[in-house]
Each structure stands twice: as C-alpha cells, then as structure tokens.
Amino acid sequence: MKRTKLRFAAPLAALGLVIAACAGDADEPAASPAPAPAPAAEANPWDDIPEEDILGRALAGAYEGRSVSVFGSERSEVEAGAFNDTLALFREATGINAVYTGSADFEPQLNVMIQGNNPPDMALIPQPGGVRGFAAAGSVLAVPAAIVERTNAQFPAGTNDPYVVDGSTYALRYKTDLKSILWYNNAIFADNGYEIPDSWDALKALSATMIADGITPWCVGIESGGATGWPFTDWMEEMVLRLVDENVYDQWTAGDVTFSDPRIVEVAEEILSVWNTPGMVYASGGTIAATPFGANAEPLVNGQCAMHRQAQFFASFFDSAGGTIGPDGDVGVAYFPAGGDGRSPVLTAGNSVAAFRDAPEVWALMTWLTDAEGQEARQRAQATRAAAASGPGAASGFMSSNANLDPSVFNPVERTWYETLASASPARFDASDLMVPARNRAFWDEGTAAVNGDKSVADAFAAIDAAS
Amino acid sequence: MTATMVERETISDIDPGGPAGAARRTLMLGGGLFAVFLVASFFNGASDPEIGAVTQTLQRILAALIGAGGILGALRAFRSPETVMSRRVGRLALGLAATGLVWWLYLERDGVRGAVHSVVLALVLSSVIFVIANRWLDQSLRSWARFTGISGAALGLLLGVLLVANDAMGLFLGTVGSRADRSLWLIPVVALVGGVFGTVFGASEGRMRLIVGVAGGAGTGVLIGAFLRTGSLPSLELVPLLAATAGFAVFGGVLAQVRGRDLARGAVLGGAFGWLLGAFGFPELGGGTVLEAMLGAGVLGALVGLRMGLSPTRDMGDRLRLEGRIRTIIFLAPALTFLSAALVVPTMRTIYISFLERGSDGFVGLDNFRFIFGQPSFYNVSAWRSIFGSIEFLAFAFALTLGLGLAIRQRRDIDGLVPPRLVVATGTGLVLLLGSIADRNGLLDALPVAAWPLVSIAAILAIVVAVADYLRRNPGNSGLSGPGGGALGIAALMFMFAVFVQLRGTLFNNLWWVVLVTSTAAGLGLAIAALADRARAESAAKSIIFMPMALSFVGAGIIWRFMYLARPQQDPQTGVLNALWVGLGNLAVSDRAGTAALIILAVAALLALFALLAFQQRSLGTGWFAGLLALWAAWLGSRFLAGDGVAGVQVVDGEPVTSALLFISGTQQFGAYNNVFIMLPFVWVYTGFAMVIFSAAIKGVPSDLLEAGRVDGATEAQAFWRIVLPQIRPTIGVVVTTIIVVVMKVFDIVKVMTNGNFGTQVLANEMWNRAFIDGNFGVGSAVATILFLSVLPVMYVNIRRMQKEAA
Secondary structure: OHHHHHHHHHHHHHHHHHHHHHHHHHHHHHHOOOOOOOOHHHOOOOOOOOHHHHHHHHHOOOOOOOEEEEEEOOOOHHHHHHHHHHHHHHHHHHOOEEEEEEOOOHHHHHHHHHHOOOOOOEEEEOOHHHHHHHHHHOOOOOOOHHHHHHHHOOOOOOOOHHHEEOOEEOOEEEEEEEOOEEEEEHHHHHHHOOOOOOEHHHHHHHHHHHHHOOOOOEEOOOEOHHHOOHHHHHHHHHHHHHHOOHHHHHHHHHOOOOOOOHHHHHHHHHHHHHHOOOOOEEOOOOOOOOOEHHHHHHHHHHOOOOEEEOOHHHHHHHHHOOOOEOOOOOEEEEEOOEOOOOOEOEEEEEEEEEEOOOOHHHHHHHHHHHOHHHHHHHHHHHHHHHHHHHOOOOOOOOOOOOOOOOHHHOOHHHHHHHHHHHHOEOEEEOHHHHOOHHHHHHHHHHHHHHHHOOOOHHHHHHHHHHOO | OOHHHHHHHHHHOOOOOOHHHHHHHHHHHHHHHHHHHHHHHHHOOOOOHHHHHHHHHHHHHHHHHHHHHHHHHHHHHHHOOOOHHHHHHHHHHHHHHHHHHHHHHHHHOHHHHHHHHHHHHHHHHHHHHHHHHHHHHHHHHHOHHHHHHHHHHHHHHHHHHHHHHHHHHHHHHOOOOOOOOOOOOHHHHHHHHHHHHHHHHHHOOHHHHHHHHHHHHHHHHHHHHHOOOHHHOEOOOHHHHHHHHHHHHHHHHHHHHHOOOOHHHHHHHHHHHHHHHHHHHOOOEOOOOHHHHHHHHHHHHHHHHHHHHHOOOOOHHHHHHHHHHHHHHHHHHHHHHHHHHHHHHHHHHHHHHOOEOOOOOOEOOOHHHHHHHOOOOOOEOOOHHHHHHOHHHHHHHHHHHHHHHHHHHHHHHHHOOOOHHHHHHHHHHHHHHHHHHHHHOOOOOOOOOOHHHHHHHHHHHHHHHHHHHHHHHOOOOOOOOOHHHHHHHHHHHHHHHHHHHHOEOHHHHHHHHHHHHHHHHHHHHHHHHHHHOOOOOHHHHHHHHHHHHHOOHHHHHHHHHHHHOOOOOOOOOOOHHHHHHHHHHHHHHOOOHHHHHHHHHHHHHHHHHHHHHHHHOOOHHHHHHHHHHHHHHHHHHHHHHHOOEEOOEEEEOOEEEEOOOOOOOOOOOOHHHHHHHHHHHHHHHHHHHHHHHHHHHHHOOOHHHHHHHHHOOOOHHHHHHHHHHHHOHHHHHHHHHHHHHHHHOOOHHHHHHOOOOOOOOOHHHHHHHHHHHOOOHHHHHHHHHHHHHHHHHHHHHHHHHHHHHHO
16 A cells, blocks of 8 residues: 555656646636626626717726736837826826836737737737738727727828728827938038939939039938838838829739839839949948948938938937937938929828727727827827937927827927828828738848849849738 | 655654654644634635635734744754754754745735645645545456446546536536536436446456446447537438448458457457447538437447457456556656647647638648748749859869769778779769869750759769768778868768758758758867867866857857948948958058068968978878968968958059958858858857767777777777767767757747848748748748658657667
C-alpha cells in the first residue's frame, strides 16, 4: 500500500501543476473586464435610453465609477500625454474612468487582442481599411445611428464615409491630418529670393535652380520601422490627385484602377525621376529608404535642404529639432503646389475611434471625444504640452476638422490649416490607409523597393497588384 | 521505509517541554486556526455582503495569526540546538508562515485569488483521481469482477457525462436545447448500468461470458442511443453501413491473421469499427430518428461486447501486465496532457486554419498555399537559368577543380598513386569551369536554354558520385584532408551562393539562412574549439567568443544595425564599418597619405618576411596566409601613393568623392548579399554556442586514443581529422540540427534590422506580417505550416539519431 501511494506521488504533483497551469490560463480572461455585453443582472443599463441622451446622462453622473479602456498607437509625451489629459477632463465631468494604453506595435497587438477575444473597449485606429476589415469580420461594433448623426453634423460632409460598411458606420473621425503641406527653410528662400511655386512644374523648376545654386532642394526619408514606405505612398497620393485627378484616385483606392495602370506608374516614375536626380535629395540615413521620416526635420531647420513634404503633425518634429514654425520662424509653411490645372486638391488622413464593447460609458466617451468640446480639450492639452516641451507658441501636432471649434484654440499657422481643412475641395483621404491591410503593406514594401531601385516601378507595382 | 512515516514517528517523539515541542504546539494551534479558516472562507462571499465583510476581516486576522505563528515557531525551532528534528519542525513552521502570507494575498489580490483557487482545485481533483485510480488498479489483482465493475461504472460515468454535458452546459448558460427533459439523472443511471454490466461480465466465464457481453453491450448501446443528442441522431443508410461493416471486418480479420492473432476477434473488432463509421461517420448527423440511433449504438455495443466476450477470462499474469501498462499510462498522462494542450493541439489548429479563409470562416482548400507561392516576393525562380553563368558558379567550378587537383597531388605525395576517380572528377570539373566561362560570355546562347544547366547538373552529380565512391574506397589516405578539402568547402559555399543569389523570395532566403548560418556557425565553432583546445588563455578566449550568446537576437540585431549604419556623404560616418571604410579613404587623400603609405609598406615587408620564414619551415598554411596579407598590404600602400583614392573615397576629376557602403539597407551595392550581412549577427551569436559544445566533446575524447595516435606518429592535424572528428561525430549532429531548427525560425534579427525589406524577408516574419498586420490568419497559418513542415525532417533525423544512440 505504502509503495503504491508513493509511486503515484510524482505524477500526482505533475498533473496538479498541469491542471493548475491550464486552469490559471482559463481564469485570467475571466478576471479582466469581460468583453461580453453588460451582465444581465444590471437590467440592461442602456437599451431603454435614447441614444442621443447618452452623453447627457454620463455628464449627469449616471455612469460614475465605470471604466473604459482605450488602445492606440500614440506614445509620445506630447500626444499620449495630451490624450490622457483629455480623458482626465472627461473623468472629472462624468466620473467615468477612461484609461489609455499606447503601443508601438499597435496594429498586430490589436489584431491579437481581437483574435484572442479580449479587445479593448475602444481603439484609436488610423486605417479605415483596418476598421472595415474588423467590421467585415464582425469584431467592431456599429456606432448607434443617433451618435453618428450628431457627429456627422459637426464635420465636413463625407468625413466618416471611409468607415461605412453596408450602411453602418463603424468608427468616427477623431483626429484629422492635413497632408498637403510644403515645409521650407525660410532663410534659404529669403536669402536667394525664391518664390513659393504654385504648380508642380514650377516646383521642379525651382528644384533645378536650387541645385544650380548649390543647395540641396529636398529632404526625403521614408523609413518608419515596420511601416517603412508610407511617406512615399503619401507622395504618390498627392501626385495622383495632382497629375491625374480625384476620380481616378477614387477608382485606384477602390482597386478598380490597378497599380499597373500606366497613369499610376507614370506618376511614380515622375516622383522617382525627381528624387533620383543627382543633388536633389538630402537623406541623412544614406539613402531615402534608410532615412527615418522624422530625421527630415533637423536638416530642414539647419538648412541642409530647402523643402520637405509632410503632414501637419510633423510640426512637433520641428519643435523637438529646435526649429520654430511660421513666417518669422526657421521653417515656413505653404500649400503643397497644385498640379497647375486649376484644381487645388487636399490630401487628408487621421485616426478614428472605434468601439468593441457595447456599453453606455463607451458610447458616451466616443460622443464626447468627437464633439467640439472633446476636440477643443485635446487641442488645448496638446498645445500646452507642446509649449512646455519646445517653447511657447509651438504647434501642437493635433488637428481637427470639426466645424464647431473655437478657432482661438489654434495658433495662427494652425488656424490656416484648420481653415484649409474646412474649405478643401477636392479633399481625399489617404489612399493607402483606405486599402485593405495586405494591399497597404504591399504598397509600403514594394514602394520602398522601387524607391530604393531594387525593382523597376513597373515590377514593384505589378507585385502590389498580385499581393491582394 | 518512507519519509512520511519516519516523520510521523519522530515528531511525536519530541520532548513536549523543549523548544521543538513549543513549535509543535504552535503548529497544532495553526492547524486548528486553519480549519476555522476553511469554514470561514466557505461562508465568505456566499452569503450576504455584511457577513462576507465580517468573515473577510476574520480571515485577515486569522491569516496574520497563522503567518505570525509560523514565523515564531520557525524562529524558536531554528534557535534551539541544531537537530534533524528541530530543523524539520522549523521548516514546517516556515511553510505555515508562507501559508499565512498566501492567504493574506489571497484576500487582498484578485489575481492571487484566481491562482490559489486553480491550484487548490487542481490538487484536490488530481488527488481524487489518483487515489481512485490507485484503488481501482489494486482491485485488478484482488478481485477481477470488482475491477471490471469499477471500470464499467467509470466508463458509464464518462459516457453519461458526455451524453448530458451539452444539456448541462445549456442549463447552466440558459440555452437549453430541444431535449432538455433528460438531464443530470442520466449520469448515475448510465454509470450504474456500466457498473452492473462490468461486474457480471467480469465474474462470468465461457459461454456465459459471451452472452453477457453481447447482451450487456447491446443494452448499454440501446440506452445510449435512446438518449443521444438530437443533433447527433444518424439517418442510417443500409448499403454503406453494411459495406463498411463487412469491409472493415474483413480488413480486421486479415490484419489479425497477418499479425498471428485470432481471426474471429480481429474480424469482430474490425466490424465494430466499420459499423461505427457506417452508422455515425458516413451519414449526415442530426437527420435521423431515435430508433435509428438506438439501432446504431445498440449493434455497436453488441459487437464490442461480443469482442470482449470472445477473449478468455484474464489469468493472473494478464492482470499483472495490464496493471503495469495502465500504471504507465497514468504516469505519462500529465506529460501527455500538457504536450497535447500546448503543442499538438495548436499545431493541428494552425494547419486547420491554413485551409480556411482570412477570418477563419470558410474552407478554401489549398488557396492560401497557392496564393503565397504565387507571390514573387515569396517564391521567385524566374532567374534560375542565370545560376549556371553567374560569377559565383564560375568561382564554384574553379574551386572545385582546384580542390580536386590539389587532392590528387597530395595523394601522389603520400603513396605515389593517382586515383582514377579523382582524375575523372577533375576533368569533369574542368568542363564545368570552361562551360561556365563560355556561358558567361554568351557563347552558349545558340544552344537550347536548358542544355547547359542540364549538362552542369549532370556533371556535378557525376563528380559527387565519383568523389563519394572514392572516399568509400579510401577512407584513410584520401588526400582530401588538406588544402584540397578546404577548396572543396569553398566550392560548396560558392555553389550555394550561386543558387541563392538567383532564386529569390522568402522561402529561398530561409533556406539560405539555414545552409549558410548552420555551416558557418558550426564550422567556426568547431575550428575555434579545436584550435583553442589546451592553448594558452583558452578559457579567456572561449569566454569572449561565448559572450554574444548572452545577448538577445534583438540586441544583436540592433548592435549590428549600428555597425552597418551609413550616413550621407556630407556627414561623418557613425557606423563602425563605414567609419573605417571612409576613414581609410580620407586618410589616403589627406596630407598624411605619404607617412601612412610608408607604414603600410613596412608592414607589408614584415609580413612578406614572415611568410618567407614560414615557407622555409614548411608550414605552408601560415605562409600562404601571411603572403596574401603582405600582397594586399603592398597593394594598399601603392594605392595610397597613387593618390586617386581608395575604399570609401575616390578622386574624380581631382575632387575626392565619399561614398558609404549600404550593407543592409538596399541592394544597389551588394545585391542579394545584404542577406548575408543580416546572417552575420546570428553567426556571431551562435558560434559561441557551437564552440562550447564542441569544446566539451573534444575534451571528452579519451586521451589514451590521442596518445596512441601520437605514438604512431600522427601529426596534430591527422590526430584531429582521424581521431577527434570521428569521436565527436554525434555531437556535430546535435549542434547542426539544433542550429538548423533555431535558424529556421529566425525572426527577431530580421525584424529589427530590415523588417524583411530589400529582399531579406524570412518565413517567421512573413507569417507575423500576414497574420497580425494584414489580419489574414489563413495565409499566416499557411506560412506557419510551411515553416513547420520544413522543420519536421530535421526533427525526424534528430529523434531517430537519439533513438539509435539510446538503443
């Protein structure tokens, strides 16, 4: 008897451990906030409430003590800090405890969380293509119609169209970036008497003049870790809007015009022929493909190059490079020249809020964030933080296209961007972000190969078509 | 005897007045409190919140008391004179203190509470299972009928749970199905039926046994069929049912006959399996009636019962064997459970998902695999023809011919023989060499496209066959152990480059990684281990080489990324390699170029002198090495004097032009070789690993073998190649397969250094991108499956070798 008992001691302990390990795994998800709808015991907290009242009730303290988790890719002191400040204001007003987590590996992480049935309550998703993918898979929740209406009334028409699948809106625009901006070194332009060109051809002519004068015209760098290549796709989009037109742009975005289409290939070849002109580009990483996109700020401030094309959020990079922005600062701002056919297209991008848990506190936060109040709060908080980081008057890096904002929350340069966004026509959303993720990534990767000269444009773009 | 008994006896022997006795009283008090605790915690949370709060507080106090008591007891026990007993009591008291602490945490932290619950539940459950299993197995030797009875009851319990599990779950979740009327009561009933059947069956003999088996089996089957879930009711189809039963009966019978077993039993078992397939596997489930289910399960049960009744009652020897076998299974069960939960199930699931579409919804067959192989970035063989005219192929042919020629010479030096097989191989090598030169210069364009490649492959195969045959006949003095063998090694390397520079894509990158990194890391590791063996400062040298092993691949990748960094020509180069490269050039065009040239030339002269001395002492390897270095230094010095630039700086039209090397961030300068630069960090890390293991193996070679060799006049080189190497062959196998498996899965280095850009993608990173960035789990799983399948053969070889060694 004694012997047999001992014989079983080892496996017993081992099985105990195994079961414990398995049981522990099974326990953990249960311990974290359940993604399922609110428990039945709470007598469906929000089914009876008219959707448009949610924010009002939240402000009246109806959901005090509840929490909302928000997941996003913003991580910098200024951006994530400002978002946390905003959430703190919301907590003060409603008693709802919203917690933000930022990750450098946002996309894969979010995919893993969703696949693991453990999504955040809310996410700040930059790519509409991603939102639509989640919507098709049924993992993201459709925003209640009343909230969509309320938000749409405050934004330029069509702002939330990229997030619509089968008539339901799955996310709401939170931040809007203005991409069609030409940043230039004020001193170089003033000393040499250069004029801001008003068309692509004038821009090319100016670049040639600069090279002749011994000045490197452009700063270009497209490295961005796992997203290397996106600044090139931005250039592509700008130039398709300018050199072709917005209808082709839309078809191209939707996949009806392929990358191998001669019009698209021609645009890429035009861009690359400019970039590959000797003396044209200053790339601090050795090559364009090896230069981090953020590393373009410092040389532009220092005058190692004269011009740079990047979205308005790039202002914060100049701030940290020690450059001031504006007519009297180091770096001037202008509209990226049009194609020269009378149209003045504007390229935009931005991120959106999407919900993964159906609860009133989540919808209340979503409504508040996209409302004028939440947008102003974010801009104020971010401006304060930017000023603390790089001196008074620094551009915040945040931008909104909500029409109800008090313009005084912006500094003078930002105000011009705000007005451009409000009046832009034709305005188009970043094409690569609208594509399905696989096509987007192929655009980044193959675009990088083309920029690098590893492949011809035709080969690279054919590969993008094959990839999705 | 056993430890527990010793403990029990001796604890009671403790002097009640002594410190250990006090500790014992403390222990008892603690045990009492513990019991109170369990009761208190039972009420905790189960009743209304106020009582919950009271018990919570009570529990906190008790936990603190237990913890304090444990600590106190431990202190007293350890302070008393050191005896085995006091130490043991002290340890027990410490355990009590730990229990108090865990209990406190349990009350304070949700995470701890969950963990404690699972551990306690798991321990209790597994104890119960094991105690019952133990009792049950004991019965197999004492009373066979009781054993079979318990077995039947246990099986019945299991069946009963299976039968109602879904319903019970449905009751629990509030989603009761269409047949909610049958419920938990079914479990004891089926268990009882099973138990009765088992007991009667175990006690009956001969013909009675057959009858009981068939009747009992059929009865149980009918019972189960009657209560089968609606969704599992089969709609029987006579023809396939009978065909499957008959077919498998014949198959089972034949199989039994072949294996020398009883034909009838095999046929019955096969028939039962066929019936199961025909009744429940083939038809659509859920469309049938209860009658059909009863028929299907009843006949199945009867067949199984018949098979059981056919085998004679177990004698004592059978029972002993059975008991041993079951104990083995139970002993292995935890490990098997863990393995299947953590390894087998995820693997199977991944393979399954690879056949589903992106969101794992619909079945798409092999589409994911077709898609991924259709991607030129994954699999691109369009340039295959260029392999045979590439510069690498030419170098391969040259090194091959040279190596074979050197081997012939060495063989002639040894025993004056000129082996004909080597001559033929060398001649074929010459053909390869001349052919590749002709192909490079376009002279073979007139031939059909595949002509020269076919000739090349045939020639290479012929050489391999000839050399292998030669080696088999001349295992000793092959002449391949010297410089000839080295040249052949280089030839193999060149052939590999020729292939992988032309065949592009993720798949070939991975293969390239496997071949190059494995051979280089293992080769370097072996060389260093052999050379450092018993040398001065051996341990210091080995420590330094082993050091990178402590780095993560991410760290190594970042370090090497900085080494390779390139900056624009205006800026100072901050990457080490480019700083050297451009610095050398800058030195050559600076006003100190003359002085530098003088120094370099002086070094060249010294090296040349050294080489001369080495040649005089007939140490050819050192001589060649130093001579080549001297030549290179002389060339460098002359370039310095010429003044038109060197390395990273070239003088164009009187102006120095700087250009950095783009090692990894592009393919303009090094083509597909940027892959090799990414592999270097891996080699850097894993050489240390290979070296340490080889070093241990070399030290394990019996010294009397080596001494015997040396007495017989073997040189150091001969001792290594003929004595050490054969001795450590198994170790080489282990190291190589280990590195292969690690390299196959390479992910971090590539992710950090290029993220797969510029044609450096590998399978693991591709899988990550497809699954987690694109959100396409189908294609991602397909890539994972490809990775898994390619690791399998290596694992198979590894396991086979281990088994062979064990045997």
